[in-house]
Amino acid sequence: MTELEKARQIINDTDRQMAALFEQRMDAARVVAEYKKEHGLKIDDFAREEQVIARNTALIKDEDYKSYYINFLRETINLSKLLQHRLLEGMRVAYSGVEGAFANIVSEKIFPDATQIGYANFKAAYNAVVSGECDCAVLPIENSFNGDVGKVMDLSFFGSLYVNGVYEAEIVQNLLGVQGAEKKDIKTVISHSQALGQCAPYIEENGFSSIEAVNTAVGAKKVAESGDKALAAIGSVEAAEKFGLTVIEKHINESNMNSTRFAVFSRSERGYSPIDNHFIMLFTVNNAAGSLGKAISVIGEHGFNLKALKSRPTKELVWDYYFYAEGEGNIGSDEGKKMLSELAECCSNLKILGSFEKEIRL
Numbered sequence: 001m002t003e004l005e006k007a008r009q010i011i012n013d014t015d016r017q018m019a020a021l022f023e024q025r026m027d028a029a030r031v032v033a034e035y036k037k038e039h040g041l042k043i044d045d046f047a048r049e050e051q052v053i054a055r056n057t058a059l060i061k062d063e064d065y066k067s068y069y070i071n072f073l074r075e076t077i078n079l080s081k082l083l084q085h086r087l088l089e090g091m092r093v094a095y096s097g098v099e100g101a102f103a104n105i106v107s108e109k110i111f112p113d114a115t116q117i118g119y120a121n122f123k124a125a126y127n128a129v130v131s132g133e134c135d136c137a138v139l140p141i142e143n144s145f146n147g148d149v150g151k152v153m154d155l156s157f158f159g160s161l162y163v164n165g166v167y168e169a170e171i172v173q174n175l176l177g178v179q180g181a182e183k184k185d186i187k188t189v190i191s192h193s194q195a196l197g198q199c200a201p202y203i204e205e206n207g208f209s210s211i212e213a214v215n216t217a218v219g220a221k222k223v224a225e226s227g228d229k230a231l232a233a234i235g236s237v238e239a240a241e242k243f244g245l246t247v248i249e250k251h252i253n254e255s256n257m258n259s260t261r262f263a264v265f266s267r268s269e270r271g272y273s274p275i276d277n278h279f280i281m282l283f284t285v286n287n288a289a290g291s292l293g294k295a296i297s298v299i300g301e302h303g304f305n306l307k308a309l310k311s312r313p314t315k316e317l318v319w320d321y322y323f324y325a326e327g328e329g330n331i332g333s334d335e336g337k338k339m340l341s342e343l344a345e346c347c348s349n350l351k352i353l354g355s356f357e358k359e360i361r362l
Contacts, residue, residue, distance in 0.1 A: 025076070026083055033084035043084050049077055082132050089115045094125040094134040100235070100242035101217035106169045106262050107138040109362050121214055126155045129265055136266040137161070143171070143194055143260045152263075153312055156353055157282045157322050161265040163354030166278070169362045171260045173199050173234050173253040176220055176245040181229040183248050190219040191234035194260075198253040199234055208232075220245060261359070272332020272355050279331045280353040284314065284322045286346055292323070294346045302339035304329035322349070331355055 001009075036043060053073050060069050086092060091114035095103035098118045107116055117134060119125040128134040140149045141156075156163070173195055177186065189196070189203060190211040196203065203210055213219035216235035223233040224243035232248065233239070240247050285291035299306050305328040311321045330336055332355060343350055 026080065029080040029083050030087060033087040036084065043081055052077070079132065086135065091115065092117060092134040094119055094128040094137040096122045096125045096139060097215035098217045098221060100220060100239035101215045102171060102236055102260065103138055103140060103215070103262065104217065105236060105238055106167065106362065109169070110138060110167055110264065122151050122155060126159060126161065126265060129161055129267060130159065136264050138262050138264055140260050141166070141263045143198065144255065144258060149194070150312060153310070153324055156324070157312070157351070161267060162269045163263045163280055164266055164270040165264045165356050166359045167262045167264070167362055168259050168359060169262060171198070171253070171258045172236070172251050173258070174237060174240065174247050175249040175252050176223065176233040176235055176240045177248045178223060178227055178229055179244070179246055181232065181246065181248060185229040186232045186248070187230040189232050189234050190222060192216050192219065195234045198255070198258055201254045202252045217242070270355065272330070273357065274330070274332070275357045276330045276332060276355045277328055277357060278359060279327050279329070279355045281325050282322060282351045282353055283325070283343065283347040284349045286348050291346050295343055298339060298342045298346065299327060302335050304331070304339060
């Protein structure tokens with residue numbers, strides 16, 4: 001056995017021991033969480049943490065390793081605290097926006113007992129789950145009137161999270177103004193680009209100028225803070241209630257069938273179930289004539305119904321695209337496994353984003 005092989009063997013053996021010790025430590029963290037819950041104690045105990053770090057760092061003999069070990073300890077402590085937060089506060093759900101945003105409203109409907117945490121944008125909410133700060137994220141993937149949410153699709157392709165459920169919610173847009181404001185006072189409206197698109201005919205008809213906001217609730221908050229009767233937000237009734245605005249006019253979106261589909265993203269793949277009948281996959285095809293056509297044919301030949309196929313630029317190469325596909329059928333079945341095996345031959349990248357029983361309308 002070479003020195004390299006010996007070193008790798010030591011690493012493998014150490015990793016096995018560390019995995020068992022990690023579980024043992026997290027089991028102890030559960031006990032600590034229950035104790036803190038019973039005694040009404042805060043999770044953070046910085047003095048105790050520093051004592052643990054100082055005591056354990058003293059056990060490291062090699063001075064070159066000490067700074068690395070301190071980082072290791074801090075991360076381990078943080079993971080323990082994340083577990084304690086989940087046990088004490090329940091599930092932590094990320095969404096994009098502030099309280100009152102449509103994503104927040106939908107998230108509360110899906111997870112009524114969870115702690116809801118708003119983030120500045122889709123990427124921040126997504127990354128909160130990647131880092132372990134949150135258990136899952138509720139993000140929009142498509143609006144029935146204004147189309148796909150491209151930024152979320154890109155996160156799905158380039159990121160590491162999985163979709164374990166898709167929910168459809170009706171979206172009703174309203175004109176919101178400060179107290180005392182009337183429609184004749186309004187000159188400018190502010191909202192998320194999707195909401196502005198959904199209400200474009202109304203905005204044009206009334207001669208309003210528009211300003212984009214990160215999301216509808218942020219727009220409502222800015223209107224409330226401005227106190228300006230000439231500025232209005234487009235958003236939900238819940239946002240109006242949250243920020244003390246008045247609903248000047250209801251249901252101003254062009255389509256009476258305006259709904260948005262939200263996906264729940266998590267770190268863990270749910271796996272295939274015999275009752276699953278929907279799936280989402282992402283793929284790129286080999287740079288050869290007929291590759292995309294072949295991929296589509298493979299899906300159909302194995303009895304799967306392709307409901308949607310959308311392309312997005314990969315942004316890595318000019319005119320290079322990835323494909324987002326939604327289909328009906330159980331890809332965990334024998335036929336599904338055959339389909340995936342054949343797809344792997346004509347696709348340069350293939351990712352199963354999610355498999356679930358059905359889409360749920362809220």
